[in-house]
Amino acid sequence: MSAIKNITACILGATEEIRQSLQNPHDLALRDLALNVVEDFVARIRCYFELSLRIEKLVPELLWDLCSGPLPPEEQLDRKQALARQLARLVDFVLDFDAAKMCTPALQNDFSHHRRGIGLGLLGTSATDVELANSVSLFLAAPTPMLSSLSSATLEFVRSHPTLPVGNTTDTLATIVSVCRYMVESPEASSRMTDATRSFCVRVMVGCLILYDHIDENGAFVRESPINLRAVVNVVKEQTQQPQTDALLNAIRYTSKHFTQASTPKSVRAILA
Template sequence: MTSTSCAQMLRSVLRSQCESGADHGDEGIFVDFENAQPTETEQEVYQLTEKVLEQAEAVVDDLSTYGSGATEAIRAAIKNPGDARYQDDAWCSLLKLVRRLRKYYELSVRLEQVFPLLLWELCSGPLPPVEQLESSQALCKQFAQVLDFVLRFDELKMATPALQNDFSYYRRTMSRQSLAFGVASDDKDAVVPVDLANTISFFYASPTPMLVALTTATASFVRNHPNLPVENTTDTLATMAMVCRCMVETPEFVLRMSKEQDTRLFCLRVMVGAIILYDHVHPTGAFARGSAVDIRAAVRVLKNHSHAERVENLLNALRYTTKHLSDPTTPKAIRAILS
């Protein structure tokens, strides 16, 4: 069977599942993103991932308070290059922030390490994607939580330009300032080795650094498992996107959400994240004819959501962080609905 016919079959199965859920409630696919608990066989990967997710929540909370960072101190130092007081003030301000910036980057590294474990558990079988996700609800929940965190982090990062500006200035001045002013003993972890500083600076140069880390991890997962058909991964991602869309569109499923608005928005973020990953690892992407992802339906459910500003950020993620939208093979109608 060709990859196109496989995709068409998957879309047909998922569509029928979603439609049956709309008519009959429990016959569809419902993943309990709020309460799913791990089975014995899921415990090891679940506990490893849970530690990273706890750190992820702390990072989002911390990032939300970052504000303007060292912007004023840096501006004063640039205006007064010959005055050591301003240089010292900027350096001291940066030392307090570099710990936080390094912590965010190190979390991305941990995500790159743990995400392939989730992918393996959900993509390697033995069940078809729909049944695999339904039978591994706790890991499916964590998979979704990773996608949700990544999109939330990047949304905050784009609204906080001080992150990149602060670390760029720190990297440019670190050698001179550390020699001139020294470093207190409790600030030793704020001094970043040159090679690592360059890597972290590159991380923050991306508008969506956490998403880049996750797409890199997913692509590496596919390359590192040559005996696992790529369709296992892409079909799982397409299924995740469809499941999340169905949960938002199916009234019976919405009624089962104790935090309806939060869970609906969570599902929309996960849907978009799954589509983006699919587009990065599938040979022809999510927008080509015959794709297992129903882009029209995904965009429709996004535009029907009440939180216009947050939904616009998700639409922008589809517009600007996918890989194949601008391909010549993408139908004009698909480009039009995202224009």
């Protein structure tokens, strides 16, 4: 959560200082001020990038424990509840972070100014500095950088365990979607939840649906999908308030992999029309 609060605090970034510096290219004091302010925000951006690397390292370890069996997905998740909660919290964080990043264009503007400083020789110019700057720039260029890291880590997990059926991973994600939906839909289960827990379950449900769509070859929206999109959308509409409702529905529309593809039936697209 601290990273989410941190990123929302960067909403304006060094926009004004950069503007003043670019409008007065011969004023060295304004140039140095802009670079100093930018460096504070760049330090935060590097922390986000390092966090994405930690996610890429942690996710395969979680998935191995949750997806390698020997039990069916629902029983395995029940037996490994602590690890399942960890994965759920990661998915929730990824969704929240990327939503905040989309509302914070200053992140990319600040980092572009930082790279400009490197190019002009005003900041660190070692090979390590340049390589790190390039890596962070690629990270920020993704519309949903944390989801990209999570998806990449999951795909790498699948690739690095060729003897483990892909279905073990996708079935586990689909099961998490179903369990979260049941917990929110069931009057008995829902009545025991706080509003915060209910909202958390809805976000994890949506996040795992999106992740499933990135991992499964056919995606989450084909007729054969084990995920009931209409039921998921109904839960989002009934159990959340604006602006979260639109944010979650837009996440399904725009951050999933297959929703806009021709393989998605028109009747399915109509659910989110």
